[in-house]
Amino acid sequence: xxxxxxxxxxxxxxxxxxxxxxxxxxxxxxxxxxxxxxxxxxxxxxxxxxxxxxxxxxxxxxxxxxxxxxxxxxxxxxxxxxxxxxxxxxxxxxxxxxxxxxxxxxxxxxxxxxxxxxxxxxxxxxxxxx
Numbered sequence: 815x816x817x818x819x820x821x822x823x824x825x826x827x828x829x830x831x832x833x834x835x836x837x838x839x840x841x842x843x844x845x846x847x848x849x850x851x852x853x854x855x856x857x858x859x860x861x862x863x864x865x866x867x868x869x870x871x872x873x874x875x876x877x878x879x880x881x882x883x884x885x886x887x888x889x890x891x892x893x894x895x896x897x898x899x900x901x902x903x904x905x906x907x908x909x910x911x912x913x914x915x916x917x918x919x920x921x922x923x924x925x926x927x928x929x930x931x932x933x934x935x936x937x938x939x940x941x942x943x944x
Contacts, residue, residue: 892940897930 835842841854850859870880888895900923905911911919931937 890943892936892943893930898926900926 836852836855836857838857839852839855841852843850843859844853845851851857852859872878872880885895891897900919902919902923903911903916905915931940
């Protein structure tokens with residue numbers, strides 16, 4: 815990718831603009847749906863930008879009270895940040911769990927950790943990214 819800078823001077827004001835041109839076809843860059851693409855040849859320059867902002871969603875019928883629904887997707891995790899973590903001592907309401915329920919959740923956590931990876935490559939990728 816080459817960058818060409820055009821500068822023009824009108825009186826005392828200097829105006830500069832930067833345009834990217836393709837090294838193959840000389841086309842210009844178009845940004846569309848988190849991708850930067852050259853208009854003439856279709857070469858993708860940049861894609862899959864990280865969304866670091868919160869995901870807001872309204873659970874009411876009126877749509878006026880948005881709530882945070884979870885962490886944004888990330889390419890820095892093997893599962894794009896979509897895995898579930900099962901808690902240890904309390905339930906979703908914050909109440910303390912009884913002994914049998916804690917034992918059941920221990921077994922569920924163990925199976926959830928085993929099922930999170932579909933292959934050895936996924937497990938190695940998760941180890942490498944953490």
